Ligand code: 5GP
């Protein structure tokens with residue numbers, strides 16, 4: 001999966017504004033932010049999305065809510081509230097096929113998940 005954009009970011013072959021990293025996960029600012037805080041949290045190991053979890057990526061992904069909460073606190077949006085979501089497949093609008101969760105906050109995000 002050497003051509004995968006987010007694999008390249010995880011390997012530091014493409015620059016990104018990293019906000020968190022551990023052995024299995026990395027988080028970085030979205031290049032086209034949809035909110036004042038818009039961070040992408042990914043497992044370093046490649047999988048396409050939530051429909052393609054392997055035991056390794058599932059174990060890493062299970063820690064993402066906890067990491068998101070930590071980043072939310074560091075980014076100053078814990079009190080205001082935040083949203084964590086992952087788009088899976090075409091109807092969800094997934095555009096990068098390396099599992100990622102969007103952490104969004106810093107403004108009222110609206111109540112609707114779809115239109
Ligand atoms: P998706 O649409 O797959 O749920 O989300 C992909 C996200 O990746 C989008 O929000 C998009 O702005 C972001 N993105 C695409 N290319 C890059 C990039 O090269 N660097 C960063 N930091 N974010 C990217």
Ligand code: ZN
Pocket residue numbers: 001004005006007008045046047097098
């Ligand atoms: Zn990848």
